[in-house]
Amino acid sequence: MPKVTIDGREIEVPAGITVLQACEMAGAEIPRFCYHERLSIAGNCRMCLVEMERAPKPIASCAMPVGDGMVIRTDTPTVEKARNGVMEFLLINHPLDCPICDQGGECDLQDQAMAYGYDRSRYEENKRAVSEKYMGPLIKTIMTRCIQCTRCVRFATEIAGVEDIGMVNRGEDAEITTLERAIDSELSGNLVDICPVGALTSAPYAFTARPWELRKTLSVDVMDAVGSNIRVDSRGREVMRVLPRIHEDVNEEWISDKTRHARDGLSRQRLDRPYLRIDGKLRPVSWEEALTAVAERLRGLSGERMAAIAGDLCDAESMLALKDFMTGLGSENLECRQDGSKVGSDSRARSGYLFNTTIAGIEQADAVLLIGTNPRWEAALVNARIRKRFLQNGLPVGVIGPQVDLTYETVSLGDGLDALQALGRGEGDFAEVLRKAERPMLILGSGAVARPDGAAILSLAREVAESFGMAGPQAPEEWNGFNVLSRAASRVGGLDLGFLPGPEGRDLEGILSGAEQGEIDLVWLLGADEIDMSRLGRAFVVYQGHHGDAGAHRADVILPGAAYTEKNGTYVNLEGRVQLGRLATFPPGEAREDWTILRALSEVVGQPLPYDNLGELRQKLIEANPLFGRLDEVQPAAWEAFGAKGEVSGAPFALPIDNFYMTDPISRASPTMAKCTEIFVLPKRAATGTEG
Amino acid sequence: MKVTTYIPPKAEDFAFTPENLDKAKGYVARYPEGRQASAVIWLLYLAQEQNGGWLSVPAIEYVASFLGMAPIRVHEVVSFYTMFNTQPVGRHQIQICRTTSCWLRGSDEISKACLEEAGTSRFGELSEDGAFSVVEVECLGACCNAPMFQVNDRDYYEDLTPEKAKEIMRALRKGETPAAGSQQGRVSSEPEGGLTTLTEVQGGA
Numbered sequence: 001m002p003k004v005t006i007d008g009r010e011i012e013v014p015a016g017i018t019v020l021q022a023c024e025m026a027g028a029e030i031p032r033f034c035y036h037e038r039l040s041i042a043g044n045c046r047m048c049l050v051e052m053e054r055a056p057k058p059i060a061s062c063a064m065p066v067g068d069g070m071v072i073r074t075d076t077p078t079v080e081k082a083r084n085g086v087m088e089f090l091l092i093n094h095p096l097d098c099p100i101c102d103q104g105g106e107c108d109l110q111d112q113a114m115a116y117g118y119d120r121s122r123y124e125e126n127k128r129a130v131s132e133k134y135m136g137p138l139i140k141t142i143m144t145r146c147i148q149c150t151r152c153v154r155f156a157t158e159i160a161g162v163e164d165i166g167m168v169n170r171g172e173d174a175e176i177t178t179l180e181r182a183i184d185s186e187l188s189g190n191l192v193d194i195c196p197v198g199a200l201t202s203a204p205y206a207f208t209a210r211p212w213e214l215r216k217t218l219s220v221d222v223m224d225a226v227g228s229n230i231r232v233d234s235r236g237r238e239v240m241r242v243l244p245r246i247h248e249d250v251n252e253e254w255i256s257d258k259t260r261h262a263r264d265g266l267s268r269q270r271l272d273r274p275y276l277r278i279d280g281k282l283r284p285v286s287w288e289e290a291l292t293a294v295a296e297r298l299r300g301l302s303g304e305r306m307a308a309i310a311g312d313l314c315d316a317e318s319m320l321a322l323k324d325f326m327t328g329l330g331s332e333n334l335e336c337r338q339d340g341s342k343v344g345s346d347s348r349a350r351s352g353y354l355f356n357t358t359i360a361g362i363e364q365a366d367a368v369l370l371i372g373t374n375p376r377w378e379a380a381l382v383n384a385r386i387r388k389r390f391l392q393n394g395l396p397v398g399v400i401g402p403q404v405d406l407t408y409e410t411v412s413l414g415d416g417l418d419a420l421q422a423l424g425r426g427e428g429d430f431a432e433v434l435r436k437a438e439r440p441m442l443i444l445g446s447g448a449v450a451r452p453d454g455a456a457i458l459s460l461a462r463e464v465a466e467s468f469g470m471a472g473p474q475a476p477e478e479w480n481g482f483n484v485l486s487r488a489a490s491r492v493g494g495l496d497l498g499f500l501p502g503p504e505g506r507d508l509e510g511i512l513s514g515a516e517q518g519e520i521d522l523v524w525l526l527g528a529d530e531i532d533m534s535r536l537g538r539a540f541v542v543y544q545g546h547h548g549d550a551g552a553h554r555a556d557v558i559l560p561g562a563a564y565t566e567k568n569g570t571y572v573n574l575e576g577r578v579q580l581g582r583l584a585t586f587p588p589g590e591a592r593e594d595w596t597i598l599r600a601l602s603e604v605v606g607q608p609l610p611y612d613n614l615g616e617l618r619q620k621l622i623e624a625n626p627l628f629g630r631l632d633e634v635q636p637a638a639w640e641a642f643g644a645k646g647e648v649s650g651a652p653f654a655l656p657i658d659n660f661y662m663t664d665p666i667s668r669a670s671p672t673m674a675k676c677t678e679i680f681v682l683p684k685r686a687a688t689g690t691e692g
Numbered sequence: 693m694k695v696t697t698y699i700p701p702k703a704e705d706f707a708f709t710p711e712n713l714d715k716a717k718g719y720v721a722r723y724p725e726g727r728q729a730s731a732v733i734w735l736l737y738l739a740q741e742q743n744g745g746w747l748s749v750p751a752i753e754y755v756a757s758f759l760g761m762a763p764i765r766v767h768e769v770v771s772f773y774t775m776f777n778t779q780p781v782g783r784h785q786i787q788i789c790r791t792t793s794c795w796l797r798g799s800d801e802i803s804k805a806c807l808e809e810a811g812t813s814r815f816g817e818l819s820e821d822g823a824f825s826v827v828e829v830e831c832l833g834a835c836c837n838a839p840m841f842q843v844n845d846r847d848y849y850e851d852l853t854p855e856k857a858k859e860i861m862r863a864l865r866k867g868e869t870p871a872a873g874s875q876q877g878r879v880s881s882e883p884e885g886g887l888t889t890l891t892e893v894q895g896g897a
Contacts, residue, residue: 177764
């Protein structure tokens, strides 16, 4: 390892890093604009100049690899003057509009001008102006503020995988442009974060708040099953914006556009008071009336005539409360897989429903097989990892199922089960690729497991995984390449705490057909909106949730609950990582945290749940499954039997998501997501003729 | 205040003619497999020539798809180099050198005369009959024979006077091709009034 001396301190640093990184390690702060840890090095802002011994002039530390014996100084007058000079140059054409700039208060240029710049400008010439560019509905551009760091160009090209942004013209005329095309990436919101100045700002957030007015709450996202770490910025009772938080093993420092921008759905279509269907119409009632009405219905109803379905956004606490409540009434008809997925059906083996490789583990894979999934829409950040790996080693990716643009090269192996069976027999070129790979992995999407023959497909995929040494005895040590890509934030948590049909219980299909045939009299929907409501027949439907969506529309009683930003909840992401979501704002109106609703009802019914506060409930959660006690850890799941042999249908795999921007009650209520749908999804549908 | 923009005008579809297609394939073949993007400048020149001296958006996008590049990457190249035109140019594009030597020898007057002859008021503007567009460029490397202009990236007309420049343009408009080179009749960059040294062969045979 090379030894370098930085500001008189000798330190040993890993070979191959840059001088800038070495300075950071030595505790010397280096200002920068164009350099970003996760992007390629451009070296064009010149802000990171430092002095190197025996170099005739200051060097750009971001682009200089460390060498043994280098002597670097970051605190000399030369360096200070160089920074002053660069800063002055950057500000020549930068407008003085900080008071009306949305980046104000969290602007790299502002901060660094304060720290490293001169206190006044020596330029009296006119500044240049650059026309605004269109980048889609999520990004507002004020290109006059741009300092040409090209971070956005590199982000779009490297991370997002859409080569839509570039720098045209040269010299003083240089400008960033998209050629008036919206950036068709589900990661485009991150451009706002990486822009060090106010050139790219968030369009939906424009002129709404200043960073210092916001209360910041560290939480996790529920828009998909990735469990991206987020920071919820709120003012008063409103969530103003959602930003990513760094978690190297989950989302690095990116989040998807839905995570970031669906937040305006949180203040629309909200259920803020209980409703009761009287004479066919939903009428606002008091909590007491609503709970009594439900208790009335429950009285004398046998357990097998009632059922509960948990939706996609539920926290583990509310699911446990509902499970305890239902079991208390003798019901085994519990279902947390409202998409009809068969994972967890025949075995509680965790390896059968987790993303076993882990998201960070993708970076060790050397071949990937995608089955019935579009990771770009089902888990955008998993897809970003696959792309990252693809850029590292040209990862071969085989796809069974519909072909979509995943931002990296893929090989189509077929669209249905026969392709998987052929692969199982070791036929085809891709089988050879998998056989040669040391750490191959497969990703099974809900397009493959959320169908009647899902359990058989699960078992088939398991066999394929074993035969290619992805998992099981032939796999390398500590490698498990078998992955199920969950789509719902609540899914793994629900499976982990066993929100599943008991031995005599009905699964989703059983509940729906039971309701249709009048064998089920009461269905409890805990935020479940994606089931076929027309199949609920004459059952009495209790909808507990936060948005007036399909479930509330069908409901006979509505119990208003809290959305993910309004409660302290535990979520388990697709890897099996237990994370805490935290309360940022209070639920609107008379809405309450979900578990407290169930606790109150249990009192009315006369079977009080055994917990009076969140601490006690969490204790029960840990008793139900000790995994819930281990925050932010991924426990490798033992390779056990799961899936079931059975009849399979030849139907091709269908993708479950037809619109990335609207997948749950919150995003369906969001005007921003509606705008994205209009701009990104509808034109494509019209082009392929799949619309209506 | 200076405002920067990059807005190429709308234009019709573009595809290489069969001859140019062969040439283009030849250019691409000069580079190793997977490095075909290196041929981008060659192909852009070819496309510009075929498209009447300028690159339309369809032409740029055609080249991009020909090389498997994202269109924006080719737009970057096109807008970076001044030799690529993103606006229509005249049948004869007059490029007047304005760098030091030519400027000292009166390139400003040449420019004025050319604009006058073309009937345009500013550089880059297309003349009404479509015959000319006049631009000023940096050094074309004919300093000894300053001032000079270049026509259609090919012919150097040197030792110009405003009248000479107009004459050449008039000839071009008529479809003639005036003789390129020094307009004073001197050979390459010999001194103006004939040779002053090395006038005889010394020593030798």
